[in-house]
Amino acid sequence: MEEKEKFWSKLDGVVKGVPRYERLAIGTDFNVHVGNRDNEEVKGRYGLKKRNVEGQMVVDFAKRMEIAVMNTYFKKKEEHRVTYKSGGWCTQVNYVLCRRCNLKEIGDCKVVAGESVARQHRRVVCSMVLEEDCNERFREEVLDDWATTAEVMRETARKVLGVTSGNGKEDKETWWWNEEVQKSIRRKRLAKQNSDLQSDENSSQVYKKMWKQVKRDVAKAQKKGYEELYENLDTKLGEKDLY
Numbered sequence: 011m012e013e014k015e016k017f018w019s020k021l022d023g024v025v026k027g028v029p030r031y032e033r034l035a036i037g038t039d040f041n042v043h044v045g046n047r048d049n050e051e052v053k054g055r056y057g058l059k060k061r062n063v064e065g066q067m068v069v070d071f072a073k074r075m076e077i078a079v080m081n082t083y084f085k086k087k088e089e090h091r092v093t094y095k096s097g098g099w100c101t102q103v104n105y106v107l108c109r110r111c112n113l114k115e116i117g118d119c120k121v122v123a124g125e126s127v128a129r130q131h132r133r134v135v136c137s138m139v140l141e142e143d144c145n146e147r148f149r150e151e152v153l154d155d156w157a158t159t160a161e162v163m164r165e166t167a168r169k170v171l172g173v174t175s176g177n178g179k180e181d182k183e184t185w186w187w188n189e190e191v192q193k194s195i196r197r198k199r200l201a202k203q204n205s206d207l208q209s210d211e212n213s214s215q216v217y218k219k220m221w222k223q224v225k226r227d228v229a230k231a232q233k234k235g236y237e238e239l240y241e242n243l244d245t246k247l248g249e250k251d252l253y
Contacts, residue, residue: 036107054083058102080119096130106136194227
């Protein structure tokens, strides 16, 4: 229980570090049951199973952070609420949490039957309806967040798993990712921070210029990567890249 309390304490700190004006979404396998009572402001009445102790921790966290458990607000067939299915055991342990102030933007939240993202776990999809300008900003923020997340994952993997001799093949998902793209994204992120701080036309234009440059650099890197892949298709190394 002490480890769980430490986890929630750390997550509290992370969420508090996100500015209130920014949208927030948390999606993971909490491995809990939040229940189906609808007399609480942080959840609806379409949860599965009776709430357990760990589920109460999620509800308490949601109340502290003023966020809501999206899965429980939308009336769905049980098949589209079950997030974990193994043999005859069906339950709901994966949840998507968003700020309560953004509830009106949530269009739907459901489980995609037949789609698995991990062993026995099924994909949970939550859709948001954003205004056009918000949509563009959100897309930019997602790219920034993914770039940061990808770098953290790579660094963690290097520390935990170590590094090979260099003779192995590259990651199939990021084989085109190069130093130029990383530098370009870092420059764009700095321009975004400066634009948010300065709030003037000049810094805004600089940021837009950096954003366009990132798209060009990514497209260039992908094109180069595919060209090299096609050139190697007839080689043994190229055959390995396909599988």
